[in-house]
Amino acid sequence: MSESGHSQPGMYGQGRRRRRRRDREPGLPGQNLSGPGREREYNAPREHGTYCHKSTDGSEEPPGPVLQKTPIILAKPPGERTKPIQSAPVSTALEKPIMLIKTREEGGKPGTPPDVALPAPGPGAAKLEREGQRPTQPVYQIQNRGMGSTASSGSMDPVIGQTKLLPPEKMKHSIKLVDDQMNWCDSAMEYLRDQTDMLVVGVIGLQGTGKSTIMSLLSANTPEEDQRAYVFRAQSQEIKERGGNQSSGIDFYITQERVIFLDTQPILSPSILDHLINNDRKLPPEYNLPHTYVEMQSLQMAAFLFTVCHVVIVVQDWFTDINLYRFLQTAEMLKPSTPSASHDSAGSSGSEEGSEYYPHIVFLQNKAKRDDFCPRNLKKMHMTMDKLMAHSHLKYKGTLSMLDCNIFPGLGRDYLETEVNLFLLPQLENEGEDALTRGGPGSTPLFSLLPGYRGHPSFSSLATKLRSQVLAMSRCQLSHTILTEKNWFHYAARIWDGVKKSSALSEYSRLLS
Incomplete structure (x- = not known):
C-alpha cells in the first residue's frame, strides 16, 4: 500500500x-526496535x-x-x-477509519456515520453517482453545486417551477374575438391556458339596453368606478345623442377566476343599418338588402353564443318585446348541431334532448322601475315569459331565482308557480340623483341623512347578487370531449366558421329576401 x-x-x-x-517471524539478529534514534x-x-x-x-x-x-x-x-479513485482528504483528527466507498452489495444500506463531516462534492462523488449509489447529500444541494448533469432527469428546473406558480396574466381591457367585418381574431389565444375549469358567459340584447355595462360589472368593475375605465366600453354621451352603437362584433375578456365574458354588438341594430345605407358599404354577394344582412348578422351571433356559452344573458330595458322572443326561437332553430356527447357525460349535462346542447338563458330586466318590484307584477312577468318560451329547448328556468337572494323577504318559494330565470336591476343611480330623494325642502337635517325609499335594494347590492348567481351556474359539457381553454378557442373558431357557411342560415336568408 x-x-x-x-x-x-x-x-x-x-x-x-x-x-x-x-x-x-522472530526478530532478526542485530535489529533493535527500541534502540536510541530508532x-x-x-x-x-x-x-x-x-x-x-x-x-x-x-x-x-x-x-x-x-x-x-x-x-x-x-x-x-x-x-x-x-x-x-481520487477522493478528497479527510481531517486527520478522527480516531476511527472512515469508509469512503461501499461495494454494490451494500449500496442501499447507510454506511456513513452521522457525526462524520462529508467531503466536498468532487470527482469521487460524481463517480458514486454514476455507479448508481444513493448520494450522501440531498439531490437539490447537489444540483445547486453544479452537479445538474449527474442529477436525476425527473427533477424540475426551479425557474420553470416558479413560472408555473405565478398568477395568470390579468387583462386590462377587452379585445376583439370577432371584428366589425365578422372575421375571427386570434389575439385572445395568448390569455388562455390548458385547464378545463372555466365558465363562458355571453350577452345579447337590443341597442342601448346596457349590455356592455352589465358585462363590465359582472367581470371586473364596480358601480362606483368611472364608466370610462370599464373593461367593456359603454356608450359615450356623444354616441347616445346621435343614436349610435358602441360595440361592434364580439369582444372577449377573461378574468383571473377563468370566467370568459363575450360582449356582442346589438341585435337588429338600427344604427348599423343606417351606417350600411348611408355609407354605401358593399354587402356580401349572398345578401341583396341591407336589412337582411343586419338580421342575418344578429342570428349568426346568437346561434354562435347558443353553441359555445354556458350562460347567455338576454338584456332588455322594458317589458316586453314579442319580436325579441321570436328572434330567440329563430336563432335556436338555426343553431348548428352539437357533436354527440358520450353516455357518461349525457347524464351529467342534464340535457333531456339527447346529445344536443342548449345553454342556460337568463332574462335580465335592466333599468327596472319601482312598480316592477311589486310582487303582483313580478308574478305576472314570470307567467308571461313562461308562456312565450314554453316550446323552447333553452334552459330558461330552474337555475336562477330572485327569491333565493332575500330580495323579497316576505315571499316564499311557492309564491311563483312557474319561476323563470328572470332578474331585475334598477336604474344605476348617481350620488346627486340619490341625494334629491332623501328629503323635501322642509325636511329636517336628521331625515336628510337617511336614504330615500326606493322600493327595492340598491343597485350595487343587486348587481352583487346577480354576479354570484350567474357564476354559480352549472358548467355543462359543450362538446363530446372535455374542453380546455385553448381547446374551447379552437372549437369556437370552427363553430363560427360553420355558422357563416351554414346552409340553414343561407336558406333562411334567401327566404327573407
Missing part, C-alpha cells in the same frame, strides 16, 4: 499474506484507512513489519480496477 492510501491493482491478496508472514511511536493518523509510523524526530516513515491490527482495505470489485 502506498502512502497516499490507495492500493495498487492486483496487490490486495499478496499484501495481506506478506504481512501475516512477517508477524510470525524509537518508533505507533501513531495512526488514519489517512484513508492506512496506518503510518512516525519516528521521534517527527519524520514519517513507511509502515514497518510490525502491525498490531489488521488494516481495513477498501477496494472496488476486480472488474472495475482500472484506475484508482
Whole structure:
C-alpha cells in the first residue's frame, strides 16, 4: 500500500499474506526496535484507512513489519480496477477509519456515520453517482453545486417551477374575438391556458339596453368606478345623442377566476343599418338588402353564443318585446348541431334532448322601475315569459331565482308557480340623483341623512347578487370531449366558421329576401 492510501491493482491478496508472514517471524539478529534514534511511536493518523509510523524526530516513515491490527482495505470489485479513485482528504483528527466507498452489495444500506463531516462534492462523488449509489447529500444541494448533469432527469428546473406558480396574466381591457367585418381574431389565444375549469358567459340584447355595462360589472368593475375605465366600453354621451352603437362584433375578456365574458354588438341594430345605407358599404354577394344582412348578422351571433356559452344573458330595458322572443326561437332553430356527447357525460349535462346542447338563458330586466318590484307584477312577468318560451329547448328556468337572494323577504318559494330565470336591476343611480330623494325642502337635517325609499335594494347590492348567481351556474359539457381553454378557442373558431357557411342560415336568408 502506498502512502497516499490507495492500493495498487492486483496487490490486495499478496499484501495481506506478506504481512501475516512477517508477524510470525522472530526478530532478526542485530535489529533493535527500541534502540536510541530508532524509537518508533505507533501513531495512526488514519489517512484513508492506512496506518503510518512516525519516528521521534517527527519524520514519517513507511509502515514497518510490525502491525498490531489488521488494516481495513477498501477496494472496488476486480472488474472495475482500472484506475484508482481520487477522493478528497479527510481531517486527520478522527480516531476511527472512515469508509469512503461501499461495494454494490451494500449500496442501499447507510454506511456513513452521522457525526462524520462529508467531503466536498468532487470527482469521487460524481463517480458514486454514476455507479448508481444513493448520494450522501440531498439531490437539490447537489444540483445547486453544479452537479445538474449527474442529477436525476425527473427533477424540475426551479425557474420553470416558479413560472408555473405565478398568477395568470390579468387583462386590462377587452379585445376583439370577432371584428366589425365578422372575421375571427386570434389575439385572445395568448390569455388562455390548458385547464378545463372555466365558465363562458355571453350577452345579447337590443341597442342601448346596457349590455356592455352589465358585462363590465359582472367581470371586473364596480358601480362606483368611472364608466370610462370599464373593461367593456359603454356608450359615450356623444354616441347616445346621435343614436349610435358602441360595440361592434364580439369582444372577449377573461378574468383571473377563468370566467370568459363575450360582449356582442346589438341585435337588429338600427344604427348599423343606417351606417350600411348611408355609407354605401358593399354587402356580401349572398345578401341583396341591407336589412337582411343586419338580421342575418344578429342570428349568426346568437346561434354562435347558443353553441359555445354556458350562460347567455338576454338584456332588455322594458317589458316586453314579442319580436325579441321570436328572434330567440329563430336563432335556436338555426343553431348548428352539437357533436354527440358520450353516455357518461349525457347524464351529467342534464340535457333531456339527447346529445344536443342548449345553454342556460337568463332574462335580465335592466333599468327596472319601482312598480316592477311589486310582487303582483313580478308574478305576472314570470307567467308571461313562461308562456312565450314554453316550446323552447333553452334552459330558461330552474337555475336562477330572485327569491333565493332575500330580495323579497316576505315571499316564499311557492309564491311563483312557474319561476323563470328572470332578474331585475334598477336604474344605476348617481350620488346627486340619490341625494334629491332623501328629503323635501322642509325636511329636517336628521331625515336628510337617511336614504330615500326606493322600493327595492340598491343597485350595487343587486348587481352583487346577480354576479354570484350567474357564476354559480352549472358548467355543462359543450362538446363530446372535455374542453380546455385553448381547446374551447379552437372549437369556437370552427363553430363560427360553420355558422357563416351554414346552409340553414343561407336558406333562411334567401327566404327573407
